[in-house]
Amino acid sequence: NAGVTQTPKFQVLKTGQSMTLQCAQDMNHEYMSWYRQDPGMGLRLIHYSVGAGITDQGEVPNGYNVSRSTTEDFPLRLLSAAPSQTSVYFCASSYEYRDRKGETQYFGPGTRLLVL
Amino acid sequence: TQLLEQSPQFLSIQEGENLTVYCNSSSVFSSLQWYRQEPGEGPVLLVTVVTGGEVKKLKRLTFQFGDARKDSSLHITAAQPGDTGLYLCAGAGYAGNNRKLIWGLGTSLAVNP
Numbered sequence: 417n418a419g420v421t422q423t424p425k426f427q428v429l430k431t432g433q434s435m436t437l438q439c440a441q442d443m444n445h446e447y448m449s450w451y452r453q454d455p456g457m458g459l460r461l462i463h464y465s466v467g468a469g470i471t472d473q474g475e476v477p478n479g480y481n482v483s484r485s486t487t488e489d490f491p492l493r494l495l496s497a498a499p500s501q502t503s504v505y506f507c508a509s510s511y512e513y514r515d516r517k518g519e520t521q522y523f524g525p526g527t528r529l530l531v532l
Numbered sequence: 533t534q535l536l537e538q539s540p541q542f543l544s545i546q547e548g549e550n551l552t553v554y555c556n557s558s559s560v561f562s563s564l565q566w567y568r569q570e571p572g573e574g575p576v577l578l579v580t581v582v583t584g585g586e587v588k589k590l591k592r593l594t595f596q597f598g599d600a601r602k603d604s605s606l607h608i609t610a611a612q613p614g615d616t617g618l619y620l621c622a623g624a625g626y627a628g629n630n631r632k633l634i635w636g637l638g639t640s641l642a643v644n645p
């Protein structure tokens with residue numbers, strides 16, 4: 417199993433450009449999430465999905481769109497890139513424990529994005 | 533707002549030393565997880581603790597969940613350079629049917645040879 421894969425690994429954008437960060441998982445997990453990680457801010461949830469066709473906003477959703485047409489794929493779209501979106505982006509997939517005790521998240525290797 | 537505070541924020545020690553890092557909250561969690569993140573990579577799960585007072589061991593790493601399920605600690609015995617990384621804790625809970633995962637900011641550990 418490849419686990420969680422993300423592409424691209426690095427990207428440089430100019431302000432106002434759009435792009436899609438790709439994420440795929442082969443573990444048949446119901447849940448998928450997108451995070452951004454910034455120094456001093458930790459991991460912040462952007463959007464998440466609890467299954468194909470179902471998405472919801474996380475803590476910092478503005479400027480980002482997601483869709484979940486299949487269990488495997490969960491792309492993140494930057495509509496009009498801004499320097500504030502310079503960050504490292506992680507995709508994660510997860511399954512929920514029985515008895516609603518929580519979940520285990522499996523992270524991809526990350527995409528490093530620089531917006532000029 | 534639920535918060536998870538990790539301490540210390542940074543730790544630099546010599547190989548062979550012991551250390552403990554902490555993860556504290558005023559909120560009760562259904563479970564708490566510890567992850568390690570190495571530079572340039574995503575976090576990797578080390579352990580999940582579910583029961584108050586639970587202790588789990590992973591080789592030289594010992595994890596404990598507080599009795600009230602509000603805090604946790606990670607103790608490393610005889611640290612090695614391979615233990616270097618960012619240690620993150622995450623608390624899981626539910627608000628109604630909505631699941632929540634609260635992340636700490638992490639403890640950055642450097643183990644010097």
